[in-house]
Amino acid sequence: MTDDWLGKVNWPANGLIPVVVQEESSGRVLMVAWMNREALKRSVETGEAVYWSRSRKKLWHKGEESGHIQKIRALYLDCDEDVLLLSVEQMGGIACHTGRQSCFFNQLTNNQWVVAEPVIKDPAQIYGK
Amino acid sequence: MTDDWLGKVNWPANGLIPVVVQEESSGRVLMVAWMNREALKRSVETGEAVYWSRSRKKLWHKGEESGHIQKIRALYLDCDEDVLLLSVEQMGGIACHTGRQSCFFNQLTNNQWVVAEPVIKDPAQIYGK
Numbered sequence: 001m002t003d004d005w006l007g008k009v010n011w012p013a014n015g016l017i018p019v020v021v022q023e024e025s026s027g028r029v030l031m032v033a034w035m036n037r038e039a040l041k042r043s044v045e046t047g048e049a050v051y052w053s054r055s056r057k058k059l060w061h062k063g064e065e066s067g068h069i070q071k072i073r074a075l076y077l078d079c080d081e082d083v084l085l086l087s088v089e090q091m092g093g094i095a096c097h098t099g100r101q102s103c104f105f106n107q108l109t110n111n112q113w114v115v116a117e118p119v120i121k122d123p124a125q126i127y128g129k
Numbered sequence: 130m131t132d133d134w135l136g137k138v139n140w141p142a143n144g145l146i147p148v149v150v151q152e153e154s155s156g157r158v159l160m161v162a163w164m165n166r167e168a169l170k171r172s173v174e175t176g177e178a179v180y181w182s183r184s185r186k187k188l189w190h191k192g193e194e195s196g197h198i199q200k201i202r203a204l205y206l207d208c209d210e211d212v213l214l215l216s217v218e219q220m221g222g223i224a225c226h227t228g229r230q231s232c233f234f235n236q237l238t239n240n241q242w243v244v245a246e247p248v249i250k251d252p253a254q255i256y257g258k
Contacts (some may be wrong), residue, residue, distance in 0.1 A: 005240050018147045018212075020158055027156030030147055032212045044237065076233035077242055079225050083161045085233040096208050104205035104214040108173065111134050113206055 004038055010081040016052055019084040021095065024073045030095035031103040033062070035084065047072050049086060066126045068092045092121075099123045135166055139210040145181055148213040150224065153202045159224035160232040162191070164213065176201050178215060195255045197221045221250075227251045 009017065016034045021123040023030050033051040035043065039059055042050040049070035053060040063069030070088040077084060098119060105117035138146065145163045152159050162180040164172065168188055171179040178199035182189040192198030192231035199217040207215055225232040227248060 005237060005242055008242055017250060018161060020149050022158055029151055029158065029214050032149060044240075049148060050211075061140075075237040076245070077237070078161065078232040078233040079227050079234065080232070081235075083232075085158050089137040098208050100208075103209070105206040105208065106206040106210070108134060108206070111173075113134055113137055116205075118168065 003041065006041060008081060009037075009040070009077065009084075011037060012082065016054070017082050017084060019049075019051065019086055021049065021070065021086045021088055023090050023095075023101075025088045025089070026101075028102050029104060030070075030088070030090060030101070033060075040084070041087075044070060044075065049088060061089060066092070066097075068126075070095070088128070090126050094120050094126070097123060097126075099126055132170070135170060136218065136251070137210060138166075138169070138206065138213075140166060141211065146211050146213060148178075148180065148199060148215055149176065150215045150217055152219050152224075152230075153216045154218070155230075157231050158233060159217070159219060159230070162189075169213070172201060172215075173204065178217060193219060195221070195223070195226075197223050197255075199224070223249050223255070226255075228255055 007037055012092045015036045019033050019035050021030045036052045039050045039052045044102045049062045069091040072088055074087040100117050100119055105115055106113040107116035140200045144165045148162050148164050150159045168179045168181045178191045180189045200222045201215055201217055203216040228250045229246050229248055234244055235242040236245035
């Protein structure tokens with residue numbers, strides 16, 4: 001199997017590109033994460049989202065702790081070839097570490113950020129302790 | 130009017146955060162662009178998307194040449210406070226400089242990037258000459 005498709009990506013100097021994650025069923029934008037070449041390769045090979053954790057500085061198989069795995073249904077590259085869009089099936093219906101469906105739960109309302117989305121499951125329950 | 134909401138954003142060292150742009154009516158993810166503090170301020174003040182062009186190194190009022198302005202319907206900040214999601218009305222129904230609805234038109238298919246979306250309008254017509 002050739003990896004030509006990996007070379008088509010316009011990898012920046014730091015090796016990381018942003019990845020928009022959209023839930024296939026609802027159309028909701030769930031999160032943005034980052035991939036390096038290895039993360040993208042593993043994601044495609046396994047069919048499950050693997051990111052590069054910038055805080056932990058290592059590969060991160062999304063859902064490895066929470067069970068909230070993302071099954072990849074489609075993968076798109078943008079016109080500048082430096083941003084990815086993943087269409088996923090979100091296991092558990094929760095993408096955010098706060099226990100919400102989407103990470104984009106702060107909505108600007110009258111010049112204030114207002115939490116606009118409920119917690120579905122307590123993070124203490126998701127991650128044990 | 131206070132700008133406290135601008136300070137809530139977790140601006141990185143280079144001052145630029147990624148912005149996911151989603152079409153309100155279709156749910157399509159149209160593009161990802163970048164904003165600095167000034168771009169975000171102007172976007173909110175005018176109700177139209179203003180980005181920071183990394184290639185031209187200046188503020189970019191999306192649609193200033195093409196007419197494909199993005200009217201902001203809602204604005205969200207993620208849990209880490211370093212990525213924005215814009216829900217927009219896309220004037221002309223075209224976000225991409227290639228004349229397509231979305232910039233994410235390359236789909237990975239059998240380990241090849243395949244163009245999966247038609248050109249709606251010839252860029253030569255969009256941008257003159």
